[in-house]
Amino acid sequence: MGHDLVVAVAGATGAVGREMLKILEERSFPAAEVRALASSRSAGQKLPYGGGEITVRELADDSFEDVDLALFSAGGATSKEYAPKAVQSNCVVVDNSSAWRMDPEVPLVVPEVNAQDLKGHKGIIANPNCSTIQMVLVLKPIHDEATIRRVVVSTYQAVSGSGQKAVQELESQVRALFNMQEPECSVYPYQIAFNCLPHIDAFGQNDYTGEEMKMINETVKIMGDDQIRVTATTVRVPVFYGHSESVNVETVRKLKAQEARAILSQFPGVRVLDNPGETIYPLAIHAAGQDETFVGRIREDESIENGLNMWIVADNIRKGAALNTVQIAETLLEMKLL
């Protein structure tokens, strides 16, 4: 296939969809044609691509008839409905929603971590949750070296993870507060400006949020080891772009901080930024717009025999969503699975 590929982006007008188009172009993805699909509301809109523009088409039952690869970022309900239709038309789907992630028939992939899970795919491949992707990239080389037993993670997640409306909500709340007006809340239940919300996605029966359960369940599936135990507290913070995470790991074998730095600096997609003496550590404002996942503040946890604390930061829209989706597609091509 290669340069004959017809590629569609479903949900092309959203924050992640636009970033997918940008990344396909940036990385010169070998497509003969790129199509933009969205709801009827957005159909007819023009989006920049390849120096020109492409016109958004309405997502419909026949949208995938001559499409080879579809990148979906249109929400869970749309993925549930249209991904099987695309597969019936012999189109391979890489889906950014949570709809298919825990389906045992669907590979859940971060290419640097578990590309081999793509083998034998049945047409749908799931892109993991943003906060999970950046964490497993760091966990993987540590697990390979020292075997991770337990992870305790607390997140500091940017509003862009909730979409463009949340970015606007943070901005308008800040402006309102600085003008002595009452901030309006519509995306979030409470003010996000100058506040932290320990609530991402809906609460489940065990009082964990959907986001927390994603980090717990997806980590085990991607790492391919159900001996790894994870607990998570996920928190929205007043940051526009870039998720940060405080990650504590317990390993079977002892890993010194210096060894962890050495191992991590060899791993693809990971960059170690860790020199406290020089005030060097990862920051959301520096990670925004970058492809890599940054890790720093690596230090031995003296409260247990074999433990490490780390601070992991990545651009939630790029590696956390659009970039990883495109990288899955590139890996499918390399592995001749598309």
Added chain:
Amino acid sequence: MGHDLVVAVAGATGAVGREMLKILEERSFPAAEVRALASSRSAGQKLPYGGGEITVRELADDSFEDVDLALFSAGGATSKEYAPKAVQSNCVVVDNSSAWRMDPEVPLVVPEVNAQDLKGHKGIIANPNCSTIQMVLVLKPIHDEATIRRVVVSTYQAVSGSGQKAVQELESQVRALFNMQEPECSVYPYQIAFNCLPHIDAFGQNDYTGEEMKMINETVKIMGDDQIRVTATTVRVPVFYGHSESVNVETVRKLKAQEARAILSQFPGVRVLDNPGETIYPLAIHAAGQDETFVGRIREDESIENGLNMWIVADNIRKGAALNTVQIAETLLEMKLL
């Protein structure tokens, strides 16, 4: 003593010093006279107190000659120099700096947790670090019931913890960014607006920050049990008032979430706000200006046999500093130790 007390506030013009004066007044602290002390730069300034004003005096060697109780919030160096001089004048010092906290001769007290440690004090009593105070208030009743073995904490700390200049820095950075100008950094090494800084206080030899080591060491001292192991990652977030904390505890005996809620709701100074179905959990914007420490998101940690996750929020200037200092003084009076 009681109503004959002469009380001095050293560092009265700072954010915490002003709050101390406000709280002494609010709680009708039984003082015959309240004096405000500060550096020569601030001497002569007027501060509101008791419906009138008090004039700031310069902090000097003889400032404590006829003073019974001094509340210090003037930085570690000032405390190191003047607290012993005050004690020589038979003045009892409650110090909010970190100068004396780990001195084995100095009680480190959160009254609801370890008031008994005040007995036999030698003139100086230390007020713990803000992020430690709100955590130990929640840990204490859990420890009494189920014996805590390990704590993993990640913090979300407000800029007011760095003083009034940091509050102004966050505000001016936000204004600059919204006006397409470069934000200026002076209190913090990097932009705090719309960013998270995993760096509070100076880095030590083990790559932990001073703030992290305070949480580790002070928790053990206040709880009076060196079997409790703590690891901490402390993070500054773009919030003006109110520290939030994601706290994971491992206990010897199993404690169900519902049992923890019941125990915590009985503990003085703690308020349980925990009803996810009704979107009820603690928030920094709600805790600001309040005396209580709020806890919610209480849930069993399924990654270990006996674990709990919690979200703890308090006003870092009140319970985290000024209020706890005044409460120590009140407890000294009640226990006839002043």
